[in-house]
Amino acid sequence: MPIPPPSTLKRKSSLPVWASIGWRVFAVVALLGLAVGVHWIERDGLKDTADGHVSFLDILYFTSISVTTTGYGDIVPVTNAARMFDAFVVTPIRIFVVLLFLGTAYNFVLKRTWDKWRMSAIQKNLSGHIIVAGYGNTGSETVDELIARGTPPGSIVVIDMSEDRLAHASACGCIILQADATRDQVLTDVKIERAESMIVSAGRDDTSILITLTARHLAPDLRISVTVRNEDNEVPARAAGATTVVNPVSFSGLLLASSCQGSHLSEYLMDLASFHGRVQLMERKAQPGEVGKPLASIATGLGVRIYRDGKPYSFAEPESRALMAGDTILEIATHHK
Known part of the structure; x- marks a missing residue:
C-alpha cells in the first residue's frame, strides 16, 4: 500500500469569507498607496508626453496602469531613480497583485466550480461501492483489509470529519468526503442507494447508531456493518437497522480468554480473520x-x-x-x- 507523506500541523482558518477577501483587497490598496506616494514625491522624475505637466491625477493613472499592465507610454520615467523604482518595486508589486487576484479567483470561484464538477463526475460512476463512515483506527484497518482482499480502492468511499485522516485515505486511492455522515444529504451525495454495503465505525456508539439509522432510512436493503464498544448498545444498533454488529471489546476478550487455554488458539483465530493468514x-x-x-x-x-x-x-x-x-x-x- 502507498505510504502517505508525513503529516504537518494544521488548523482551519477562523477567518470568514468576507474577511479573507477583505485582507486581499487591503493588501492591494496598500501597495497601490505606496506606489502612488513614492511616484508623487518623485514626480519630477516622470514625464507626461501630452502636456509636460504631471498632476496628482496623472500619478494615480500612471500608478494604476503600471501595476496592472506594462503601461501605455504616455507617462514615462525619465530619471534613474524613477526607473529603478519602477523596475525593482512596481514590477514586483504588479506580479504580487496578479498572483493575489489569481489566488482569490481560484479559491472562491474556480476551485469550487472544479470541485462541484469533479464530485458530479464521481457520483455519476458510483455504483456497487463500499461506504466507510469513520476513518479512525478501526476504519483505516478495515479499509486496509478490504484492499488486501482485492477490493479496488476506487470503489471505497470514506466519510470523515478529519482532514488528516482523509489525506491518508486518499493516499490509499479511496474516494473521500469531509462531512458529517449522520446527515441525509451527505449519504445521498455518496449515492448510498447504489452502494453494495456500508461499514460504520464512528468511534462513539451513539454516533454510529445514528449513522446506521440514517443509512437504513435511505437504503432499506443495504448491508450495514457497525462497530459498538458497549455491549448494551448491540441491541439498539440492530434495532437501528444494522445487518452485522461487531463489538471489538468482546472479541478482544474472546482472544484473551482463548490464550489462557493455549498459546496458539488466539493466533489461529486471527489467522482465520485476516487476509494475510x-x-x-x-x-x-x-x-x-x-x-x-x-x-x-x-x-x-x-x-x-x-x-x-x-x-x-x-x-x-x-x-x-x-x-x-x-x-x-x-x-x-x-x-x-
Whole structure:
C-alpha cells in the first residue's frame, strides 16, 4: 500500500469569507498607496508626453496602469531613480497583485466550480461501492483489509470529519468526503442507494447508531456493518437497522480468554480473520453440483457451518448432511498468495 507523506500541523482558518477577501483587497490598496506616494514625491522624475505637466491625477493613472499592465507610454520615467523604482518595486508589486487576484479567483470561484464538477463526475460512476463512515483506527484497518482482499480502492468511499485522516485515505486511492455522515444529504451525495454495503465505525456508539439509522432510512436493503464498544448498545444498533454488529471489546476478550487455554488458539483465530493468514474463513453460496451432498464433501475447503433460511447449523448437525439450494456455506480455505 502507498505510504502517505508525513503529516504537518494544521488548523482551519477562523477567518470568514468576507474577511479573507477583505485582507486581499487591503493588501492591494496598500501597495497601490505606496506606489502612488513614492511616484508623487518623485514626480519630477516622470514625464507626461501630452502636456509636460504631471498632476496628482496623472500619478494615480500612471500608478494604476503600471501595476496592472506594462503601461501605455504616455507617462514615462525619465530619471534613474524613477526607473529603478519602477523596475525593482512596481514590477514586483504588479506580479504580487496578479498572483493575489489569481489566488482569490481560484479559491472562491474556480476551485469550487472544479470541485462541484469533479464530485458530479464521481457520483455519476458510483455504483456497487463500499461506504466507510469513520476513518479512525478501526476504519483505516478495515479499509486496509478490504484492499488486501482485492477490493479496488476506487470503489471505497470514506466519510470523515478529519482532514488528516482523509489525506491518508486518499493516499490509499479511496474516494473521500469531509462531512458529517449522520446527515441525509451527505449519504445521498455518496449515492448510498447504489452502494453494495456500508461499514460504520464512528468511534462513539451513539454516533454510529445514528449513522446506521440514517443509512437504513435511505437504503432499506443495504448491508450495514457497525462497530459498538458497549455491549448494551448491540441491541439498539440492530434495532437501528444494522445487518452485522461487531463489538471489538468482546472479541478482544474472546482472544484473551482463548490464550489462557493455549498459546496458539488466539493466533489461529486471527489467522482465520485476516487476509494475510495462511488460511481464511470464507463465505459463499452452495453450488448446484454440491446440492444434496454433505457439507463435509465440499472440495474447496473445510466446511464448518451452513446458514439455511437465516438459521445457522454446524457441520455436526443433521441439516449439514445434505446441502440445499440457497444454503450459505462457511468454510476454511487455504490462502493462495
